[in-house]
Structures are given as structure tokens and as C-alpha cells.
Amino acid sequence: MTRRFAPEAAGSGIPQVIAAADDPKRALAGLISLSTAIFKGAFTVVALQSGASVGREGPTVQISAAIPAGIHGCFAHRCAPR
Structure with a gap:
């Protein structure tokens, strides 16, 4: 499901956040x-409920990085000088 619907959510999430720090504009587009x-949150819950061995740290890092990035994206468009 991850490969088909959200390939950016694959993996632990920590490498995605590190890559996002290197290229913030590309990161907001997907990473x-x-x-x-x-998707990462939903797929992690499904995987845990089905008995898969899923760590908590990676998904937490990626989801936690996405929240302020999303807020920044909302305010950057509104507050940008014209």
C-alpha cells in the first residue's frame, strides 16, 4: 500500500527528515x-494492529516534522510579500 499510495512514507522516516533538512523546498513537496x-500514521497503525514489527521513533519523527512544515507552508503563502 505504501509503494502505491505514498512512496514518500516508505522506510523509517528518519532519513526522509534528514534529506528534508538538506533541501527544504523539495521536502515540502513530498518527504x-x-x-x-x-499516510504514514495510518499505515503505521494498520501495521501495528496486524502484528508487524514497526518502530515508533521513525514514524514519530517524520510525522512531527510534517506538522510544522505544513504550518510553515500555510503561513509562507499568506505572509509572503507581494
Whole structure:
């Protein structure tokens, strides 16, 4: 499901956040976007409920990075000088 619907949500999430720090503009487009965070959270819950061995740290880091990035994206467009 991850490969098909949200390939940016694959993996632990920590490498995605590190890559996002190196290229913030590209990161907002996918690596730490809010949609990726929603998929990551949903897929993590499903995986845990089905008995998969899933760590908490990676998804938490990626989701936690997506929230302020999403807020920044909302305010950057509104508050940008014209």
C-alpha cells in the first residue's frame, strides 16, 4: 500500500527528515508533507494492529516534522510579500 499510495512514507522516516533538512523546498513537496504524514500514521497503525514489527521513533519523527512544515507552508503563502 505504501509503494502505491505514498512512496514518500516508505522506510523509517528518519532519513526522509534528514534529506528534508538538506533541501527544504523539495521536502515540502513530498518527504515531509502533511499528506505523507497522514499516510504514514495510518499505515503505521494498520501495521501495528496486524502484528508487524514497526518502530515508533521513525514514524514519530517524520510525522512531527510534517506538522510544522505544513504550518510553515500555510503561513509562507499568506505572509509572503507581494
